[in-house]
Amino acid sequence: MSLKKFGVAALLFALSIAALTAQTTLVVGQATDPIILDPPMYSDTPTHNVNLLVYDRLYNLSSDGKVVPGLAVDLPKIEENGTKYTIKIKSGVKFHNGQPLTADDVIYSFQRGAFNDKSQMKSIFAMMYDVKKIDNYTFQFRTGFFDKTKAPANMTDSDLKSFDERAKYYRPAAFGSQLNQLTWLGASIVSKATLEKAQQDGTIKDYGITWAIGSGPFKFDSWKQGDSVTLVRNKDYHDSSIQTNIDKIIFKTIRDPSALKSAFLNKEVDLIMNVAPLDAREIEMNGGKILLTNGYFGYHYLAFNMKSPRVGQVNADGTPDLDGVYDLTSPSTTLRLAILYSINPSDIVNSPDIMDKRGKVTLQYVESLPFGHIDDPKGTRIEEGNLKTGYYNPTKAKELFASLPESFKKPGLLKCTALSGSVYVKEALVIKDQVKRTLGVDLINIEQVALSELATRRSKSDPEVWDLLVNWTQTDDSYYIFVAFDGFNTSLLHDTKFYTKDAQEWIDKGNSLPNGPERNVAYQNAQKEILKAVPRVPLVAIMGISASQQNISGVFLSPSGSFMLDNVVKK
């Protein structure tokens, strides 16, 4: 062989080795770092995106909102009026460190999610008790409530720190959302043996920060805080149907929305999420692909503080009216309705600076997922509106406003809170202007607050601090209805503190029924009751908007807007 031929052969060999060892890397841009890669401990969207790939769950939600088996072999066997679940899991599944995944790991994960001080996902397991291993790959649990009559005096539900303790003091009750909630990230399965060992040697403190062990299609590799998280492909993943050519995924933190867009346009990132509607237009013009959630996954609203004597429901002495029956002829209700009829949400939908037509006017609180969405609006408040201008009816608004006492017509009467620097401030400004133009009085003062203060205000609903609040929430199946409008629930989502007996009864009924038409009817009836009193003005139904480069395929968005990257391919 001549020297020249040898050189060519050597070059070809080197090139083929390089091609074989070349890694395909996917770069995903997101606005913040994940918080912690320990599933029950936190669940914002950037954390969600990473954890979805590192961990597996018993069930998953498909892009069209259906529950499909993940680690479970099939859907659960549900018995005894929906209170007893038996679930069989796949055998042969291994964690990233080689430990086998068994029913013990599932029970340990649930126990940790339910009772760990820092768990943010306690609600998934709130009704679970008597969790038992049947064999290595089968387990069983029951759902129910804490029964005071069984418990010693002064004992509360939060005093119980294990499923076995709960078994002594719980009584059976169906929880229709349980199966849906097992698809949530907080119900991901962690390795019992690994975490127990970490607990002993003290490395548990850094779990989810410097190390993480799941059983998902990608393994945790490294995390440069404030910069990026890197995952590498799990070549031993149990599900061989996964079709991806990606070896490494880098989740790059890019805080500034314009920087995120520039990085995408400069092709430094392959995928970005939470794209502003206006940027979506520019991305499309520059050859990027826009990805949308399958349907509307949330909505923006104007909330009324129901503890406020100006727009809420209070007794003569100023205390919140919690007797379960609202006086819908009171001046505060009249003012709520006057504001409802003054608002034309199409200005928000069409504004290039806000929605740029990538959303639609909505008349109800649950837009496209099955639970609670009212398909037949006959006889409900929805008949008063239309999908072009919402409930906008200036004549009616003026009539109602004219009937109010003078004390309800003072300029600056209502304090409106919105997250500082957010799109909700812009929406609040539109609302303030529309109310002023329709009613002839500048009723609303807007106050911008930081995230932590917004959380406090939503939770406390102090009528001295706010009357109105512009925000958004996800319409995530039944969870949305019972948390956002369950009058006895003090959660953050329940910022209005709305409570009527009729709505509560329907919510309770919906919560107790398994998935199915009867349950949908219960939640729809709950929403119809809620719409009578209008504790919130529904403004705009929103879609999750993400963007992908043209050479990326196989990416889907979950109903909650997270990336589903199991089958992503980069050409």
Added chain:
Amino acid sequence: MTRYIFRRLLMIVPVLVGVTFIVFSLTYISPGDPARMILPQDATDADITQMRHLMGLDEPFLLQYVHFLFGFKSPSEDASFSYKGLLALDLGRSYVSNRPVFQTILERFPNTALLAILALVLSVILSIPAGIISATHQYSVSDMVVSILSLLGLSMPAFWLGMILIWIFSVKLRIFPSLANPANLKSLVLPVITLATMNTAVQARMTRSSMLEVIRQDYIRTARAKGLDEKKVIRKHALNNALIPVVTVIGLQVGQLLVGAVLTETVFSYPGIGTIMVDAIQRKDTPQILASVVFVAIIFALVNLFVDIVYAFIDPRIKAQYESMSKSRTNGALVKGK
């Protein structure tokens, strides 16, 4: 001189104590509840009360400040709620990320320091010659160009300049990446220019005005009258004295560069310490806020101390003042001992 340095070091202590108290008080009274941020959205009031107890947030203000300085032992089995206090450089873990707060700062500080040092070097290289040329050629075209560019540099907000640079050099010309990364020097070009621009403008104007003042002094006139070469007059006699106030300004800017690059870091997605503070404040992450601000205060104080020491070395008046004080004390001691 040693005494001077020692005295300046001692003066840092009350400054830092004051800073910790003020920062702790402001964090304490600022709205928002950390327990509520930690717990899930559907947490009950009982959960929140329990969490506040575990975090020591239900203690009186002064006791919480004492915990902050000397440590806190949480009743929770979860050891991450306990910490040893500021004096042990342990303020525990972030309420949000669960990472040790000082570790987070120390991981990110080298990135910020790299950016700051590069920006400082660039600004000094550009500004001092520009200021000298501008002063020595007063009212010439070059003076006008320097003055106009300085004014522009002062007027352009960093975030705006950064975005414009990204748009031109990343999105349109595709010469530089838009995302900065300490491991990739090419990616640091645009953030360094962004960060250096305002400093360059300030230093150039300062050098110009200081130089103008010095070159009108009698000793410069004397040097010229003695027939010294103009370059030598400027370099040897004028520049040394003109740079004294410029060094002070540069020193202050070092502190600002190290802690105030938030906007540049944000626009270029650069993992520095500025963004830690912004995130912590947004989320009411008290340990991270306190650790970051105390760290920044220490850096500021040390940089100012360093500048003061350098100042004493390059300004003969200060040096002479301390030397004469030292001599008079020695003489006094001799007199007393006589």
